[in-house]
Amino acid sequence: MELKLHDTQTREKRVFTPLDKTNVRMYVCGPTVYNPPHIGNARPVVIFDILFRLLRLLYGEEQVAYIRNITDIDDKIITAAKQQNITITQLARSVEKQFHTETEQLLCLPVTASPRATDHINEMQKLVQALLAKNIAYIAEKHVLFNVARQNDYGTLSKRQLSDMIAGARVEVAPYKQNPHDFVLWKPSAEDEPGWDSPWGRGRPGWHLECSAMSAKFLGTTFDIHGGGIDLLFPHHENERAQTCAASGEKIMANFWIHNGYVVRDNEKMSKSLGNVLLTSDLLEQFDGETVRLALLSGHYRQPLDITTQKLQETKTQLDRLYRVCKPDAEVRERAASAKPDAEFLNALLDDLNTPKAIARLHTLAAEIVSENDSEKRGAVNEAPGTEESPSAVSATDKKVALLAAANLVGLLSQNPDTRLGYIVQNDTDAARLLAEREDARRDNDFAKADEIRASLASLGYQIEDTPAGPRLRRLSEK
Ligand SMILES: [Zn+2]
Missing domain, CATH: 3.40.50.620 (HUPs)
Structure with a gap:
């Protein structure tokens, strides 16, 4: 290297x-x-x-x-x-x-x-x-x-x-x-x-x-x-x-x-005399640090970099997508910690810190995970129950490991995805109680009550997402 x-x-x-x-x-x-x-x-x-x-x-x-x-x-x-x-x-x-x-x-x-x-x-x-x-x-x-x-x-x-x-x-x-x-x-x-x-x-x-x-x-x-x-x-x-x-x-x-x-x-x-100085604290009030970090890496370091609110908003959307696609579980995290970084990603960085190219590679890996997941879903329909794990499932996990290892190397995707994406349950007991009550109502086929609770949760700032693993709460007022 x-x-x-x-x-x-x-x-x-x-x-x-x-x-x-x-x-x-x-x-x-x-x-x-x-x-x-x-x-x-x-x-x-x-x-x-x-x-x-x-x-x-x-x-x-x-x-x-x-x-x-x-x-x-x-x-x-x-x-x-x-x-x-x-x-x-x-x-x-x-x-x-x-x-x-x-x-x-x-x-x-x-x-x-x-x-x-x-x-x-x-x-x-x-x-x-x-x-x-x-x-x-x-x-x-x-x-x-x-x-x-x-x-x-x-x-x-x-x-x-x-x-x-x-x-x-x-x-x-x-x-x-x-x-x-x-x-x-x-x-x-x-x-x-x-x-x-x-x-x-x-x-x-x-x-x-x-x-x-x-x-x-x-x-x-x-x-x-x-x-x-x-x-x-x-x-x-x-x-x-x-x-x-x-x-x-x-x-x-x-x-x-x-x-x-x-x-x-x-x-x-940026200069004081032009009155266009952007304070880091102002940006960190509007956006999380990881978004600002990624935006600062979006251009090559030797080039001038224009930081706009629009760019930061787009960066945040991209980052959330990476978290959503990678969604690393314990196994992925553990493997990523000792994984060799993806060669294409690393080569970009080794070439005079080409961070835009390295970040583009992260998005390519994410796109490959999405398509692996899609083909897995299609495959699952055709497979008889009890068949062994399909090769594509292994490769989706491998890609997640590669994505996470690469991202971690530049200090990205290292936060808890649930916190990052606004999913919470543990620290808000009211919300957790309401979610449990909604589950009870649905089990009793009391859909009017379930809808009522959904509205109450929305007023607390939460959205319910029903997933195969059960319902989850997501905070609406994202930073
Ligand atoms: Zn000096």
């Missing part, structure tokens, strides 16, 4: 080979926790969860480390906390908590570690010292800056020429910068701003520095995969790479740089 991934550094799809297959290492930039997470934050969370699952399948669950940081010190956090009249810690912890809750609702596996920037100030200061000692950084007006001119391959990750960048620079450049693209490693904090003592005065780290320090601490200065949204490529990832490589003396920070595309709305980038 060969995993191919598109590497931004080389701009090509390459075969992924870990530096050490007993310790496969991935770092993904996590959120800056200053405002409620939006769907653009949720996309990399789900995409890199798929990659994490795939790496665990290929190299073993214990052999893969996935680090996703929390940026909890940043100018945006300071500004937002001031506006809300709370401390930055109060704001950062509350947004961080929300982010983790939503990540769970999106059915992502827990990451290996989720380090906070403020817990690693010491490591950041050491990195600044190393860069100063190498004369790659300089001090100016209480700032410590990275001198991009001293890093001769600066710009190679994002394919930008330093000379073009200087010519194109329109931003007002701070007078103490030697080069307009020199970036802050450490900056001074005003008295009312959070800060830490340092050899350069009380201050705080620059954003790029945080990720270099934390990735080095958890994964070393060279590791396998660095991921994040494409909006982070420049300047964030370029600067991370520059700092890490300058300090370590290595040419490579990450062997693969993987970037996911934007979430767009009506073909426009």
Whole structure:
């Protein structure tokens, strides 16, 4: 099995080979926790969860480390906390908590570690010292800056020429910068701003520095995969790479740089200024996490993805259908847990995480189960009682196992189908009692009473479905 991934550094799809297959290492930039997470934050969370699952399948669950940081010190956090009249810690912890809750609702596996920037100030200061000692950084007006001119391959990750960048620079450049693209490693904090003592005065780290320090601490200065949204490529990832490589003396920070595309709305980038930002919490109020997860996987990760209410509604219908068709019983679940994933499904994922193709395969498997079931029904009419199980029955179960194993691999169809589809009995004693009374009425041929009870159940929000295994209740007010 060969995993191919598109590497931004080389701009090509390459075969992924870990530096050490007993310790496969991935770092993904996590959120800056200053405002409620939006769907653009949720996309990399789900995409890199798929990659994490795939790496665990290929190299073993214990052999893969996935680090996703929390940026909890940043100018945006300071500004937002001031506006809300709370401390930055109060704001950062509350947004961080929300982010983790939503990540769970999106059915992502827990990451290996989720380090906070403020817990690693010491490591950041050491990195600044190393860069100063190498004369790659300089001090100016209480700032410590990275001198991009001293890093001769600066710009190679994002394919930008330093000379073009200087010519194109329109931003007002701070007078103490030697080069307009020199970036802050450490900056001074005003008295009312959070800060830490340092050899350069009380201050705080620059954003790029945080990720270099934390990735080095958890994964070393060279590791396998660095991921994040494409909006982070420049300047964030370029600067991370520059700092890490300058300090370590290595040419490579990450062997693969993987970037996911934007979430767009009506073909426009989501942005605060356009007022079209879609919060993850708003979506999770209208739709369950699994539906949102599947919708985020519906497009290829490198392409822009348009998320609309209509798309989410269609996704929910598709997902419910998969649950209805698969309806895994204990046997199917048990077999799926140890089954080899379907080859076509897996090959799609191994080919640069082609999730749309993989999902299409799930639907094909579902369609095959339906047709197997239909032919079983037809077969049953012609078969004499007592004949052995027909070969098609075996193959319908096999297909269910294949569908469930494939879906589970990407974190889908792992919920209780009865809960998912709104079938309940156990937690609503009134409804359960009414259903039993209706059964009694029907047994007594009191159909008027049975109809009355059906109406009462409907007013409680339940529909009765009569199945070969007996009547079942289904909640009408589905999410
Ligand atoms: Zn980062």
